[in-house]
Amino acid sequence: xxxxxxxxxxxxxxxxxxxxxxxxxxxxxxxxxxxxxxxxxxxxxxxxxxxxxxxxxxxxxxxxxxxxxxxxxxxxxxxxxxxxxxxxxxxxxxxxxxxxxxxxxxxxxxxxxxxxxxxxxxxxxxxxxxxxxxxxxxxxxxxxxxxxxxxxxxxxxxxxxxxxxxxxxxxxxxxxxxxxxxxxxxxxxxxxxxxxxxxxxxxxxxxxxxxxxxxxxxxxxxxxxxxxxxxxxxxxxxxxxxxxxxxxxxxxxxxxxxxxxxx
Amino acid sequence: xxxxxxxxxxxxxxxxxxxxxxxxxxxxxxxxxxxxxxxxxxxxxxxxxxxxxxxxxxxxxxxxxxxxxxxxxxxxxxxxxxxxxxxxxxxxxxxxxxxxxxxxxxxxxxxxxxxxxxxxxxxxxxxxxxxxxxxxxxxxxxxxxxxxxxxxxxxxxxxxxxxxxxxxxxxxxxxxxxxxxxxxxxxxxxxxxxxxxxxxxxxxxxxxxxxxxxxxxxxxxxxxxxxxxxxxxxxxx
Numbered sequence: 001x002x003x004x005x006x007x008x009x010x011x012x013x014x015x016x017x018x019x020x021x022x023x024x025x026x027x028x029x030x031x032x033x034x035x036x037x038x039x040x041x042x043x044x045x046x047x048x049x050x051x052x053x054x055x056x057x058x059x060x061x062x063x064x065x066x067x068x069x070x071x072x073x074x075x076x077x078x079x080x081x082x083x084x085x086x087x088x089x090x091x092x093x094x095x096x097x098x099x100x101x102x103x104x105x106x107x108x109x110x111x112x113x114x115x116x117x118x119x120x121x122x123x124x125x126x127x128x129x130x131x132x133x134x135x136x137x138x139x140x141x142x143x144x145x146x147x148x149x150x151x152x153x154x155x156x157x158x159x160x161x162x163x164x165x166x167x168x169x170x171x172x173x174x175x176x177x178x179x180x181x182x183x184x185x186x187x188x189x190x191x192x193x194x195x196x197x198x199x200x201x202x203x204x205x206x207x208x209x210x211x212x213x214x215x216x217x218x219x220x221x222x223x224x225x226x227x228x229x230x231x232x233x234x235x236x237x238x239x240x241x242x243x244x245x246x247x248x249x250x251x252x253x254x255x256x257x258x259x260x261x262x263x
Numbered sequence: 264x265x266x267x268x269x270x271x272x273x274x275x276x277x278x279x280x281x282x283x284x285x286x287x288x289x290x291x292x293x294x295x296x297x298x299x300x301x302x303x304x305x306x307x308x309x310x311x312x313x314x315x316x317x318x319x320x321x322x323x324x325x326x327x328x329x330x331x332x333x334x335x336x337x338x339x340x341x342x343x344x345x346x347x348x349x350x351x352x353x354x355x356x357x358x359x360x361x362x363x364x365x366x367x368x369x370x371x372x373x374x375x376x377x378x379x380x381x382x383x384x385x386x387x388x389x390x391x392x393x394x395x396x397x398x399x400x401x402x403x404x405x406x407x408x409x410x411x412x413x414x415x416x417x418x419x420x421x422x423x424x425x426x427x428x429x430x431x432x433x434x435x436x437x438x439x440x441x442x443x444x445x446x447x448x449x450x451x452x453x454x455x456x457x458x459x460x461x462x463x464x465x466x467x468x469x470x471x472x473x474x475x476x477x478x479x480x481x482x483x484x485x486x487x488x489x490x491x492x493x494x495x496x497x498x499x500x
Binding site for chain 2: 011036040
């Protein structure tokens, strides 16, 4: 009888051991499968992101080509026509009438202003300044251009040691800041804007704030603020991120953090 | 029919046979009620049904006083081997569809062919062979079948680790089918080895071993099959 009990106990121990081994095997397989699936999911996300980045990159490239084309058009055609108009006005007989002379002088002034504005616009659209100089130089010129229009007062500050990135990345950053300034001028009804650039060892932080009307970020409808989305997309292209803070009547602040190594 | 005799026989195996019978009956009904009765589901249904029929026939033979116990053992041994052959066929079909390889299909067809030839041979010759040798040879052949199925299960697990599937493991019916088979085949091999070793010595705990090493894993396998069926996905995923 006792022998039977021992036998049964031995059988139960064997079974328990086998069951444990088998369950352990299945758990290991499940764990390894999950790990593999998570790697697969990560690869899938990465492939999707690469694809999105490629699309964005192509869009930016096309946009740049368009800007260059517009820049050339303004410089080579409009500018030339306006200069010719100015020359024509200069050649008029001014002895005819005093009133006419005043009008002509006024026209000359206006034409000069147009030429100046067109030149500024041409410079603004031309990406070559980034290739020739740097992001900071291009930004200084852009700020000077905006100040000259009298539409906005700008407080500009750059801290940290500037690290020069490749011209493509700098161009994207420049366009993003330009877009942000355009948004302030067009929509914010602001008097004052503040641009802060801070270079740290591994990233560039850009903050642009204004004292304009602001908006409720939670109430933004789909399709609205396409410019902001576009800016966010471009910053993501550089591996960075964009944060936006705004409230009705309390202005708006947009912050970009861009990793320097990746870009 | 002597039902007292049948109940006595069942009690020797700790009533695992009637439990299995009920479970198989339930499983067959659930398979019939499935949302899409595809070819593989049909194959597994036939497998369950054939085992259910064998269990009922076995119960009928046990309850019949007029049948010689030696003849009963021979016949039941043969029927069980026949079910094992059907089992090999169904799982071979399942694996050949899953692996989708001509080589694997050819190999599995060959193994099934050998197994069928053997079952025909023992059907013809069973009364000319000593009972002891017959039972041993049937057990050895069944062990070979289970070893093949166990190898295929392990190969399946290796394969899924190389796959890039969008389905989680728990969503995949194949995982449940193979896990059930993995448990069942492992225990069946051990049971066969015990059986071969202890059969001649008339070991008194053999029924206990049969209940735990054969009936219980088979019930577990059926539970896993039901879980696979509940995934409501084709049996090839």
